[in-house]
Amino acid sequence: MVKQEDFAVEQYMDKYEKYVKYNMGETCCYSLSIDExxxxxxxxxxxxxxxxxxxxxxxxxxxxxxxxxxxxxxxxxxxxxxxxxxxxxxxxxxxxxxxxxxxxxxxxxxxxxxxxxxxxxxxxxxxxxxxxxxxxxxxxxxxxxxxxxxxxxxxxxxxxxxxxxxxxxxxxxxxxxxxxxxxxxxxxxxxxxxxxxxxxxxxxxxxxxxxxxxxxxxxxxxxxxxxxxxxxxxxxxxxxxxxxxxxxxxxxxxxxxxxxxxxxxxxxxxxxxxxxxxxxEKILEKNYKLCQENLEVIDKYINESKGLLEWIRPQGGSTCFIKVNKKDIDTYKLACDLAEKEGVLLVPGEVFNHRGYLRVGFGNSKEDLEVGFPILQKYLEQ
Ligand SMILES: Cc1ncc(COP(=O)(O)O)c(C=O)c1O
Missing domain, CATH: 3.40.640.10 (Type I PLP-dependent aspartate aminotransferase-like (Major domain))
Incomplete structure (x- = not known):
């Protein structure tokens, strides 16, 4: 049988995606219906x-x-x-x-x-x-x-x-x-x-x-x-x-x-x-606006985090990789805790082999970011 490594990010998403209330892990721009x-x-x-x-x-x-x-x-x-x-x-x-x-x-x-x-x-x-x-x-x-x-x-x-x-x-x-x-x-x-x-x-x-x-x-x-x-x-x-x-x-x-x-x-x-x-072009126009607005929301929370969170602000795509400035932080545990106890989905850097980072998707719901970031901030301040 062909040997393969487990696909960490897909397995992580699959575990939590459908059960959380606030999805800050989504990589797709807000999905459309045929009517839309x-x-x-x-x-x-x-x-x-x-x-x-x-x-x-x-x-x-x-x-x-x-x-x-x-x-x-x-x-x-x-x-x-x-x-x-x-x-x-x-x-x-x-x-x-x-x-x-x-x-x-x-x-x-x-x-x-x-x-x-x-x-x-x-x-x-x-x-x-x-x-x-x-x-x-x-x-x-x-x-x-x-x-x-x-x-x-x-x-x-x-x-x-x-x-x-x-x-x-x-x-x-x-x-x-x-x-x-x-x-x-x-x-x-x-x-x-x-x-x-x-x-x-x-x-x-x-x-x-x-x-x-x-x-x-x-x-x-x-x-x-x-x-x-x-x-x-x-x-x-x-x-x-x-x-x-x-x-x-x-x-x-x-x-x-x-x-x-x-x-x-x-x-x-x-x-x-x-x-x-x-x-x-019409779909893209909508998604540009959505991403730009959501980036502003994330920017605000990063500024308010007093240095706990830091990023290279993305110029494209719909994901960013936020650095958590807390010594020895176990971002995998953090992400699992937030998913299981608070219903907030973030993707831990560990699934990309980069501990100390969190992947956040910004092409999706603004509301989820506005609820999720204060919960993350509170967790980090504990
Ligand atoms: C870089 C990259 N490539 C490929 C894919 C797979 O996308 P899909 O099969 O939905 O087109 C993803 C999904 O997250 C991705 O991030």
Whole structure:
């Protein structure tokens, strides 16, 4: 049997998510109903009824095996200026499916893989599962989670098969700009290394002057973007993601592997996602506002904490990684206590192997933050 590490953050969320009253751990922007997508899209009664008629009368076959042309066009539209065509899209079951399929298609036993840290655990655990030798490329709070590119340059060699980054980053919410991304592309390009950027929080760039480009924008054929409609587009319940790349050989490899574990995604998800992505600017506009407002709320509580809490204020994504300035603090116990005794969900840094930090999601309910932070503050003052 293939050996795997437990997926700490997913197991933690699964344990508490559905039972707490105040969820400060959510990573998705506030999820939408179909009615709400319609409202945002400015849909009138005719649109609503034609969408529901279409859904009700759709024959529930496998649909287009690799995703409908309409869906692939809507996804391609998110990558304008990158040279991507719809032939470079592989539709998957969420970004989690996209990442898994990418590793399945690229990583062999003994391959050297460099993975940014901290990040979503899947990005290091799955390459290990396929026999990869994983080196973590550590980001530091003191550096504002910006990369030490000289260090990366040493870490990546012609023997490195794959470099994995995540922009905007979960858990820190830090965004790397085009200057950094292009230098990372250069490092990969001179070593002929694949470069996967998990862009599941793109284009949620609510607090930057210039939104960075997708990793596909730098003209590097071995670049891969994975993403989904879960986070920035508020539709995690559709379970729809994708791999995007200009490397046609890789696309063939992914599709061939995909035959064994996907066949097709749900035809209903395909239609709803296409509808939503055709109006994505409206969804994004709402979520930018939500994130900006909630960041102000968190900022206020951090200021009031008198130095107990500290952060690198996120520029993108929907999560931040708050540093708890209390000697020897067991943030895992803290988070479990708050979930079990107070009904407040925060994600402890320990599930990212970073004790002393708490991940807070700010794309969700403002009220939950306003109730949760005073409870956290009280706990810390005890
Ligand atoms: C960085 C990152 N990648 C991938 C995923 C998986 O997202 P989904 O499968 O819902 O698209 C998550 C979920 O939290 C994530 O944070």
């Amino acid at each position: 997508i319609n409202e945002l899209a400015g849909g009138d009664a005719n649109d609503v009824s034609s969408l529901s008629q279409d859904l009700l009368s759709t024959r529930l076959t496998y649909g287009h095996i690799t995703g409908s042309p309409e869906l692939k066009n809507a996804i391609t539209n998110l990558y304008q200026g990158t040279g991507l065509t719809s032939d470079g899209i592989v539709v998957t079951n969420g970004a989690i499916g996209a990442n898994f399929l990418s590793f399945y298609g690229i990583v062999d036993k003994g391959d050297h893989v460099v993975v940014v840290d901290p990040t979503y655990q899947q990005l290091s655990s799955v390459p290990k599962m396929f026999g990869g030798n994983v080196d973590l490329f550590e980001l530091k709070y003191e550096d504002q989670y910006q990369p030490d590119l000289a260090k990366l340059d040493k870490l990546v060699t012609p023997n490195t098969k794959l470099v994995v980054i995540n922009n905007p980053n979960n858990p820190t919410g830090v965004v790397w700009g085009d200057d950094i991304l292009s230098q990372i592309v250069d490092i990969c390009s001179k070593n002929d290394t694949y470069l996967l950027c998990d862009e599941v929080y793109r284009p949620l760039y609510h607090s930057v002057d210039h939104s960075p480009s997708s990793i596909l924008s730098f003209g590097y054929e071995k670049a891969i973007s994975t993403s989904s409609i879960s986070k920035a587009f508020s539709l995690a319940g559709l379970r729809l993601g994708w791999i995007a790349t200009n490397d046609s050989h890789l696309v063939r490899e992914f599709l061939s592997k995909r035959d064994y574990n996907t066949i097709s995604i749900s035809i209903i998800d395909d239609k709803l996602a296409t509808y939503a992505l055709n109006h994505y």
